[in-house]
Amino acid sequence: MLTLLLSLLIIVGIYAYWSYVQYKTGWHLLKKIPGPFVYWIFGNVPQIGLRPEEHMKQIRRWAHDYDYGLVRVYGGAQPYLMITNPKTTEQVLSSTDFIYKYDPYKFFYPWLGQGLLTANGKHWVNHRKMITPSFHFAILQDFLKIMNETTDRFVELLSGFAAKMEMFDFQEVVTRSTIDVICEAAMGTPVNAIQGPTSPIVPAIADICDVMRQRIFSALNRFDFFFVWTSGYHKQQKALAILRKEFSQIIDKRREMLKTLNQNKLKLDVDGKRPKMAFLDNLLTAEVDGKPLTFQDIFEEVSTFMFEGHDTTASAIGFAIYCLSRHPEVQRRAFQEQFAIFGKDLKRNPTFQEVSDMKYLELIIKETLRLFPSVPFIVRTLLQQTEIGGFQIPAGTSLGFCIIAMGTNPQHFPTPFEFKPERFENRNSTNPYDYIPFSAGPRNCIGQKFAMMELKVTLSKIIRHFNILPAVDGLSKGIHNPADRGDKIDNPYDARLGFFLTLKSVNGLYIRLRPRAY
Structure with a gap:
């Protein structure tokens, strides 16, 4: 017992000394920047709180109190520089000098490794170049077929809720659709999250995402020394074993x-014509520096595509439906646009061109992402001391871009807490970096066209089939x-926002559905 107590005291002492060194290293520069009172060792954690809703x-509030x-x-x-100013955002995100990622992305390493989200340096450059053709115009059309088939099954699931006319948590069920889409697009294999029996991949992804979120916001589990002794570590390892086996x-x-296909036809020609392929197929036929990818390379990139593609899209669809349930006049106009395209034909799937023609629906999505960005924060890490926004910032500082606060800055968005899709019609922005729901610059979201297409297809079918009503x-x-x-x-039904790797409502997104009468 005495040995254990002594060990704990030594660990606490080492951490306290390390904290002191960290503060002393950059404090003489960072103290010149406005910010809340800092507690030694704990930093600003006591003010941020312990719950996801409190963090958000x-x-x-800090963004508002310090005038954005x-x-x-x-x-x-760990020092953070919170950035919400478009000019400073552009200075950093538009430059190839500030593309390094470390904290909090290091907690994704056990699963995503050196995938595109978490990679740095030459590895990131090579893989970004390799993966970009996977989102070519022609391949997006292949993905559209998957989205149409999956959302048809999702509408069947929602019809069961509509028949009961009872409130339900849409946030909980929409992930079943997005994970079906992303798994089939990524691997060419259905996982049956909507209808079942569900593949072991689905709960494994949910478990490992839960562990990553907990590590980011835990004072002790951020350190590997403590984490390996927790139940979360064993949960993570079990999920990883399942994913590796299934993949x-x-x-x-x-x-x-x-091997059964003509290899010449697997290469994208000048017209963008090729056989229908999953994201995985492109990785299996790709080369970097003249060498095929290893299993680990493929595992990490497919995992990254699935991680980034299912929860973010589910968040956006969920909040769009939530907003439509509370704004019937917006929903009415959205339906009119859909009726103009499809008439009373509920069975017809949209074509690629028709998806592009859904202009008002796109405005709804943009306004949803302004208020409820799927990824409310993104982070870069400085490798050397740099002048940013007129201040010298020490190496090792994390630069945190608060996308959710940018979207409600009244200097750029008048009446920021009103849901007005029309504000994006012919919008003239003084700086394009005042609205970055898909990030911006060299490390912007490579799959944003894929995401926008899935959002439109899913929302289109829900709007055509149902009247979307508030919980009560x-x-x-x-x-x-x-x-x-x-x-x-x-009331218990208004969204209470929290950060769970992506933006979610801690109390769910409760709505009702009623079959639409034509």
Whole structure:
């Protein structure tokens, strides 16, 4: 017992000394930047709170309180520079000098390794170049077929809720559709999340995402020394073992299938014509520096595509439906656009051109992502001391871009807490970096066209089939200003925002559906 106590005291002492060194290293520079009071060792963690809802609310309040300028914040001993100013955002994100990622992306390494989201340096450059053709115009049309088939099954699932006319948590069910789409697009293999029996891949992904989120916001589990002794570590290892086993079997089957095809036809020609292929097939036929990818390379890139592609899209669809349920006039106009394209034909799937023609639906998506960006924060890490926004910032500082606060900056979006899709019609922005739901610059979201297409297809079918209603009658518009202490949520159905790797409502997104009468 005495040995254990002594060991703990030594660990605490080492951490305290390390924290002191961290503070002393950059404090003489960072103290010049406005920011909240910093507690030694704990940084600003006491103000941020322990719950996801508290994290989100406090960070957005800081953005407002410091007039959407630079804000200095500490997560323990780790310094963060919170950025919401478009000019400073452009300075960093548009440059190839600031593309390094480390914290909090290091917690994704056990699963995503050196996939496109987490990779750096030459590895990232080579893989970005290799993967870009996977989102070619012609291949997106192949993915459209998968999206149409999957959303048809999703509408069947929703019809069961509509028949009961009871409220349900749309946030909980929409992930079944997006994970079906992303798995079939990524690997050419259905996982049956909507209808079942479900592939072991689905719960394994849910488990490992849960562990990653917990590590980011845990004071102790951020350190590998502590984490390996927790139940979360064993949960992560079990999920990884399942994913490796399942992916290995799928990769072997796809590799054998590709051997039966004419290899010359697998190369994208000048017209973009090729056989229908999954993302995995492109990786199996790709080369980097004249060498094929290893199993680990393929595993990491497919995992990255699935991780980035299912939860982010589910978040966007969920909040779009939530907003439509609270804004019937917007929903009415959205339906009119769909009726003009499809008439009363509920069975016809949209073509690639018709998806492109859904202009008002695109405005709804843009406005949803302004208020509820799927990824509310992105981070870069400085490798050397640099001047940013007029201040010298020390090496090792994490640059955090608060996308959710940018979208509600009244200097760029008048009446920011009102849902007005029309604001994006012919919008003239003084700086394109004031709205970056898909990030921006060299490390922007490579799959944003894929995501926008899936959003349109899914929302189109839901709007055509159902009237989307709030959980109960008489609710507010459901959008609140966290900086206004008087703007309190007074019912259990308004979204309480929290950061769970992606943006979610901690109390769900409850709605009702009613079959639409034609």
